[in-house]
Amino acid sequence: MPSHPHFSGQTPSEWVTRFTALCAPGAEILDFASGAGRHARWLAGQGFSVLAADRDPAALAELAEVQGVHTLCADLEQGPWPWVAASFDAVVVTRYLFRPKLAELAALLRPGGVLIYETFMLGNERFGKPSNPDFLLRPDELFDWARSWGSVLAFEQGELTAPAPAMIQRICAVRADTSSRLP
Template identity: 55%
Template sequence: MTLTPHAPLPAASNWVLRFASLIAAGGSVLDYACGSGRHARWLAAQGWRVEAVDRDPAALQALQGVAGVSTLALDLEDEHWPLGGRSYDGLVVTNYLYRPRFDDMLALLAPGGVLIYETFMTGNERFGKPSRPDFLLQPNELLERLRGDWTLIAFEQGEVQGARPAVLQRVCAVKGQAAPRLPAPRQP
C-alpha cells in the first residue's frame, strides 16, 4: 500500500501573526470558520486556549488531538445561532464573510477582546474566487461595521501581490474603549 502524503497546511496569515499578541495571554480564542485549522494550531502552540469552529467535520478531524484546541462542527449560517452565550478573549476570522451573522459574531468577544479579521473585498473577482458580491467586502466595510464601542488598532485594504494575488480588507480592533497598543515587531 502506498501512502499519499498530505498537502502541507498553508502558513498562518501574517496579519494574524502580527496582532495575536494583543490577545490576553493564555486567554480563549475562537477560530471562526477555521477551515484547515492553520490559525487554531498556531494559536494553541503559543499558549492560547482555542475553540475551532467550522461546518466541515472532515476539516475539524485533522485538529483532533492538537493540544489546546477543541473543535465544534457547527453551521455558522444556520437560522438558529449556535454560539449564543459564549464569550472569547480573541476572535480570528480569515477568508470568510457571512453578513447576516456579523453582529452575532462580534458579540462573541468579551469586553477588551481582540478581533483579527482578514478577508476578500471587491476587486478580488479579477483574480478568481471568491468573486460573488456576497463573499466580498465593500470598501471600508469593516470600518463601518466597527463604529461605536470599538478601538481600532489597524486597518488595511487593497491589492496584495504574492503567489496568489488578491484584494483584501483587514482589521484589528479591541472591543470597547482602550488605549491603542501596537504589538512589538515579530522576530524572523
C-alpha cells in the same frame, strides 16, 4: 469559499500573528470558520485556548489531536447560534464572510476582546475566486462595521501581490478601548 493561493498552506496569516500579540497568555480564542485549522494550530502553539468552529466535520477531524484546540461542528450561517455574548477574549476570522451574522460575531467579544479579521474584497474577481459580491467586502466595510461596536486599532485594504494577487481587507478592533498599543 474556494481555496485561494493567498491563503494556501498551513502558514498563518501575518495579520493574525501580528495582532494576537494583544491577547493575554492563555486567552480563549475562537477561530471562526476555521476550516482545517491553520490558525487554530498556530494559536494553540502560542499557548492560547482555541475553539475551532466550522461546518465541515472532515476539516475539524484534522484538529482532533492538536493540544489546546477544541472543535465545534456547526452550521455557522443557518443553524442555531452556539454561543452567548461575551464568550471569547479574541475572535479570528479569515477567508470567510457571511454578513447576516456580523453583529453576533462582534457580540462574542468580552470587554477588551480583540477581533482579527481578514478576507477578500471587491476587485478580487479580477484574480479568480471568490468573485461573487456576496462574499466580497465593499470598500471600508469592515472599518465602518467595527466602529459601530468598538475601537479600530488597524485597518488595511487593497491589492496584495504575494504570495498570489488578491484584493484583501483586514482589521484589528477591540470591544473596548483598553489599549492603543500596537504589536
